[in-house]
Amino acid sequence: MDLRDTNFSEFLKPSQIIFDLKSRDRLEAIEELLDSLVRLKLINNKNLTLTRIIDRENLESTALGHGIAVPHARVDTESQIAVAVGRSAEGIDFEAPDGQPVHLLILVVWNPTIPGLFNHLFAGLARFLIKPENRARLLNARDKNELYSVLSEIHFSFPREDKIINRASLLKKLQDIEIKIRKSPREKLEELVKHRNLIREELDQSLLARFDLLMERYGYAVAEVVEGVCQSCNMSVSTQMASAIEESNDIYVCENCGKYLVAARKEKVAREKAEKAEKEKPAGKKPAIKKQKETASRKKPAKK
Numbered sequence: 473m474d475l476r477d478t479n480f481s482e483f484l485k486p487s488q489i490i491f492d493l494k495s496r497d498r499l500e501a502i503e504e505l506l507d508s509l510v511r512l513k514l515i516n517n518k519n520l521t522l523t524r525i526i527d528r529e530n531l532e533s534t535a536l537g538h539g540i541a542v543p544h545a546r547v548d549t550e551s552q553i554a555v556a557v558g559r560s561a562e563g564i565d566f567e568a569p570d571g572q573p574v575h576l577l578i579l580v581v582w583n584p585t586i587p588g589l590f591n592h593l594f595a596g597l598a599r600f601l602i603k604p605e606n607r608a609r610l611l612n613a614r615d616k617n618e619l620y621s622v623l624s625e626i627h628f629s630f631p632r633e634d635k636i637i638n639r640a641s642l643l644k645k646l647q648d649i650e651i652k653i654r655k656s657p658r659e660k661l662e663e664l665v666k667h668r669n670l671i672r673e674e675l676d677q678s679l680l681a682r683f684d685l686l687m688e689r690y691g692y693a694v695a696e697v698v699e700g701v702c703q704s705c706n707m708s709v710s711t712q713m714a715s716a717i718e719e720s721n722d723i724y725v726c727e728n729c730g731k732y733l734v735a736a737r738k739e740k741v742a743r744e745k746a747e748k749a750e751k752e753k754p755a756g757k758k759p760a761i762k763k764q765k766e767t768a769s770r771k772k773p774a775k776k
């Protein structure tokens with residue numbers, strides 16, 4: 473996989489560290505950190521984020537033991553990753569597996585458009601935190617600057633930005649797998665279900681709820697747009713929407729039939745191929761007259 477190496481200071485500025493958390497309670501401490509992220513404009517929906525984080529904590533405490541916890545949530549937010557770190561000298565009860573109070577909270581909110589982002593971040597944190605000497609330096613830091621400089625050493629390897637996956641195409645992939653699952657023999661199911669669950673992890677609950685409803689009702693939920701026409705209901709999609717579908721990561725729904733819309737892959741591939749061929753054409757080698765003819769014939773269908 474194509475990876476990009478970076479360290480924690482890419483996501484963490486000193487302003488994102490609260491050296492003396494006021495809260496002594498798990499929920500309040502998380503809220504205190506979220507409030508700072510809101511003030512720094514790194515997240516835009518505190519309540520949703522808090523709900524997601526608490527849901528995750530209720531599933532299983534994110535305390536790692538040794539006085540450190542990593543509360544986290546996947547929320548469609550302003551940035552790709554929003555991090556806040558809080559330190560508590562007194563310690564907070566996090567229902568940690570080792571029963572120890574938590575003195576250091578590393579709160580992570582990340583955007584679902586980058587598959588597996590948290591796994592890469594968490595892997596980097598775990599590699600660092602597994603060493604007792606690193607934990608000791610973090611927990612014994614005398615002030616914010618010292619804590620910041622230790623945290624800055626944490627190293628990550630991330631997939632490159634161009635691996636950002638369009639959510640609509642993720643929905644389409646999910647649909648393809650759901651259809652395969654329906655037809656698949658039992659021995660192949662396990663692998664497909666695993667793949668399906670991985671994709672579902674990357675998508676918002678609200679998107680999935682509607683996706684499931686459409687799948688159940690119609691057998692599919694995502695429709696391709698070919699030449700501006702929804703392939704589910706054959707109605708034209710507005711030109712504006714048709715171009716937006718390809719370029720943005722937003723999710724569009726057909727106003728007529730309610731299916732999620734995705735740019736037709738074939739069309740996209742064909743156009744990219746044509747553009748590439750155009751670029752690679754050796755200049756001057758082609759007779760000018762032929763070029764004119766080509767342009768003329770290409771323009772014809774659009775004029776009808």
Ligand SMILES: [Zn+2]
Pocket residue numbers: 695702703704705706707726727728729730731
């Ligand atoms: Zn439609």
